[in-house]
Each structure stands twice: as C-alpha cells, then as structure tokens.
Amino acid sequence: MKIEQNISLKPYHSFGCQVAASYFTRITEAAAIPKCIEWSKANHTPLLFIGGGSNLLFTKKVNALVAKVEISGIKKIEETATQVILSVGAGENWHYFVSYCVQKSWGGIENLSLIPGTVGASPIQNIGAYGVEVQEVIDSVTAYDIKEEKWVELKNKDCAFEYRNSIFKKEKGRYIIAAVNFILQKQPKLRTDYGAIRDALHEKGIKHPNLESMANVIIQIRSSKLPNPKQLGNAGSFFKNPSISKEYFEALKEKFPSIVAYPITDTTYKVAAGWLIESCEWKGIRKGNVGCYDKQALVLVNYGEATGQEIFDFSEEIIQSVYLKFGILLEREVNII
Ligand SMILES: Cc1cc2nc3c(=O)[nH]c(=O)nc-3n(C[C@H](O)[C@H](O)[C@H](O)COP(=O)(O)OP(=O)(O)OC[C@H]3O[C@@H](n4cnc5c(N)ncnc54)[C@H](O)[C@@H]3O)c2cc1C
Numbered sequence: 001m002k003i004e005q006n007i008s009l010k011p012y013h014s015f016g017c018q019v020a021a022s023y024f025t026r027i028t029e030a031a032a033i034p035k036c037i038e039w040s041k042a043n044h045t046p047l048l049f050i051g052g053g054s055n056l057l058f059t060k061k062v063n064a065l066v067a068k069v070e071i072s073g074i075k076k077i078e079e080t081a082t083q084v085i086l087s088v089g090a091g092e093n094w095h096y097f098v099s100y101c102v103q104k105s106w107g108g109i110e111n112l113s114l115i116p117g118t119v120g121a122s123p124i125q126n127i128g129a130y131g132v133e134v135q136e137v138i139d140s141v142t143a144y145d146i147k148e149e150k151w152v153e154l155k156n157k158d159c160a161f162e163y164r165n166s167i168f169k170k171e172k173g174r175y176i177i178a179a180v181n182f183i184l185q186k187q188p189k190l191r192t193d194y195g196a197i198r199d200a201l202h203e204k205g206i207k208h209p210n211l212e213s214m215a216n217v218i219i220q221i222r223s224s225k226l227p228n229p230k231q232l233g234n235a236g237s238f239f240k241n242p243s244i245s246k247e248y249f250e251a252l253k254e255k256f257p258s259i260v261a262y263p264i265t266d267t268t269y270k271v272a273a274g275w276l277i278e279s280c281e282w283k284g285i286r287k288g289n290v291g292c293y294d295k296q297a298l299v300l301v302n303y304g305e306a307t308g309q310e311i312f313d314f315s316e317e318i319i320q321s322v323y324l325k326f327g328i329l330l331e332r333e334v335n336i337i
Pocket of ligand 1: 055229
C-alpha cells in the first residue's frame, strides 16, 4: 500500500476546490481495505473512502487518510433465460457500467445513464434519476464491516434503501463497499413514464424505444440541463427534494398555486426543491466564485476558485431563504466533509 502525504484533492472531486489531504492512497483490490483500516488505527488517523468524488464538498483540509477506491472488474455470476447477475468492482465507473449493460442488451439501469461516480458509491445514496432508483436492480452489496471487523454480504433488504438514503449513509463510515451485485433483465420493461423522456422520444420520432435509444435520450436530456463537472465544478443536485405532510402541501398550494410536488403516500408529498429555490429567485445568481446554475436551480457551481466553505455558505443562504418563504428546511444531498 503506497501512502502519499499532503496531496491536493482538487483532481479527485467534481467541485474542483483546492484542498489538501494529509494522507492519500489508492485501493485497487478488496484485500487492501482491511490493511488501510489497520494503518489508520496504528497511526491514529481517521479514514475517508472516496470513489469519483462527485457527491462530496470539502470545506477544510482533510486531516485523514483519503482512500480512493479503484477496484475494477465486471463478472457474470449467473445467467438464466430472463436475467443476468453481475458482480461489479466498486471502483468501476458508473456510466461505463451502464453503457456496458446497454451494449449487452441487459436492462434496468439505462435511465441512470451519465450519472458521474463509481459503482461502489451507487448504493450509498441509492442513486436515482428519471423514475428509477438503483435499489431496484441491486441483489446484494459486498462490504467490509469496520464495526464487526469482517467481510459481509448485505442482501437488498438489509441495505435499508430509501430516497437518496441507505444503511451505508445512516451508519456512515461503517461499511466499505468492495463490490455491488446487480440483477439485470434480458427482456426489460422500459421506463418511459417520466415527462421529459416521453417528450424527447416524441421529438425524435421514436415510437418503439430500445435500451440504446433510451440511454441516448437520457444522455441528451442530462447534457442539456446539467453542467459538465470538467468545465464547471459541481456535484449535481445539491439539495434533496423535501417531503411534507398532505395538509401542509394543501396549505402551500393555496398560497402558491404553481408549487411543483407529487404525492408519495396517502399522507405525504415530495416537493421539487428546484422549484422552491427558483421561487426564491436564486436561479442564475452568482456571488463571487459560487453560483446557482442558470439551467437547473438545484445545482450549485464553482466558477473557478471557490473554496468548499464559500460553497457551503452559499448553500446556507439558500436554505435560510427557502425556509423563510415556505417554512421548509432543505436538506443537503451532497456529503459535507
Ligand atoms: C453532474 C452531476 C450529476 C449528478 N446526477 C445525479 C443523479 O441524477 N442522481 C443521483 O442520485 N446522483 C447524482 N449525482 C451525484 C453523484 O454522481 C452520485 O452520488 C454518485 O453515486 C457518487 O459517486 P462517487 O463515486 O463520486 O462517490 P463519492 O462522491 O466519492 O462519495 C460519496 C459518498 O460515498 C462514500 N463512498 C464512496 N465510495 C465508497 C465505497 N466504496 N465504500 C464506502 N463508502 C464509499 C464517500 O465517503 C462519500 O460519503 C450527480 C453528480 C454530478 C456531479
């Protein structure tokens, strides 16, 4: 295990802020995970495992051993007439994996095309987009349990998946993911129910979409709406869509008839955080090096030299103004370090 000292994390996270880590290493095989943990104990240094850094905001120097997970490999575990089960190394690039499956005609994750980051991080916040969440295709997760000091195989139901949440987020830092096992379908049911997908297919005159045309449409929609982190630092949606009670939604609807929300249970509604932020007139606003993206209010961007603290402070201002106007407290989706 090669451990470097005082390394800049700028190339390793999508916000691209200048920030250093006291120690840095790369994990290319599962066996290195317990070794890293031993090193951190022996050296009294905290540990932070990262993937592609596309859901992180570093607000200060990281006085820890930052371990970048780069375990690769896509292995077929089982195949039937209708399904295939794959074990995928945590360090594989998520979009590469989606494209690989689309090419093989294995369906289930095509709507999650172009989400940045690694396969290993996908269960952590249960990544989702265009009506699909990764929990729908996860069979199990292979992880090292730091608390119990042993390897574990968490079945889907053990992962406690929720909207942008899972056991891996709830018990932060306990499980280090080495591989994710997916069940994909050979005769997939395409999920075209999302408005933007329907519109894009219609515009292109595609009446009978297949996995490839679905993935292409998603890539096109995302590219037109979201900034490319290589050009403009960001971490995708900075905030979660908040849930509120049906009564509170109805009261807000009276006051703000154009509010965007949809029912999730008989008694709760999910409100579009982007709409709340836009209604507080943040969309397109720039303060110094930080801004609220002009094509998607949920995304905060680094115009160049912003520090993580500046981005955090900007997000705090947005939270305050949304709370003042709507009485809803936005929660950050991005991991603040
Ligand atoms: C432009 C853009 C668009 C995005 N769009 C979406 C979207 O549509 N839907 C969505 O859900 N997300 C989206 N995201 C957020 C992000 O892509 C996902 O959260 C992604 O899964 C993060 O992967 P990562 O490898 O970069 O994780 P990182 O940012 O490196 O880490 C995220 C968290 O997981 C932990 N972690 C990482 N790897 C491991 C591991 N192997 N074991 C244990 N812990 C680990 C880290 O400590 C951290 O807490 C977007 C981000 C960007 C920049």
